[in-house]
Amino acid sequence: MQVIDKIREKYDPLFKHVRGHVTLAFTFKSNLTQSEIEEHIKRVCVEFRSFKLSLQGILKVDNEFGRYLFLEVRQGRKTIKELSCRLYTGILESYKPEWFSDEKLLPHMTIGQFKNKNEIDRAFEEVQDIKDKFTTTVNKISVEIVDENEDSIIEFDVTLQD
Numbered sequence: 045m046q047v048i049d050k051i052r053e054k055y056d057p058l059f060k061h062v063r064g065h066v067t068l069a070f071t072f073k074s075n076l077t078q079s080e081i082e083e084h085i086k087r088v089c090v091e092f093r094s095f096k097l098s099l100q101g102i103l104k105v106d107n108e109f110g111r112y113l114f115l116e117v118r119q120g121r122k123t124i125k126e127l128s129c130r131l132y133t134g135i136l137e138s139y140k141p142e143w144f145s146d147e148k149l150l151p152h153m154t155i156g157q158f159k160n161k162n163e164i165d166r167a168f169e170e171v172q173d174i175k176d177k178f179t180t181t182v183n184k185i186s187v188e189i190v191d192e193n194e195d196s197i198i199e200f201d202v203t204l205q206d
Contacts, residue, residue: 047176048115048155055113055156055167062188062196064153066097066117068128071190072139078199080135085187085202088130094183094204095123099153100175104168109143111164113156113171120182124151127185 045064052059097120105112117124125146132140156171158164184201191197 045178047174048153048178051113051155051171051174055158056154057157058154058194061194062190064155065186066099066124066151066153068124068185069131069136069139070141070144074139076135081187082200082202084135085131085185088127088133089185089202089204091130092123092127092204094181094206095120096179097124097182098177098179100177102155102168102171102174103150103152104164104172106161106164111158111161112154113158113164113167114150114152115155115178117151117153118177119179121151123182125149 048064049059052064098118099115100118101116103114103116105114128149128151129146132144156164156167158167182204183206184203186201187199188196189199
């Protein structure tokens, strides 16, 4: 994590607000209660067991959604996609982004965000040769609220079966 944190501290404006993570569902505003969301996520997660996750390889993404450096998910990619797709069913179906599909979803950890092409090109030049492999076991899913200061507050965790 030290390697990731050094990169994020330098290039991710949300470094001090949000810990490194792989997003399963994107932030949205709703009138759903915490218990409704928690019940839905628990129902979805019952079908999933703890799984190995490895991240390796830094990608430069420059598209209509912004300019980012991503640390790519290698092992666990299929599970992340399945879990993400299942979360966007039931009460969360209407919060699914229009662009979202299994084919377009690229599981990753955001490690940098940039305002212009020169910034992202310089940063990518600096980090593109980092080939470290980061591995962990995912045994819980955290649900967070992003407050008005863009700070992440963990609302609750759902534990995956061993």
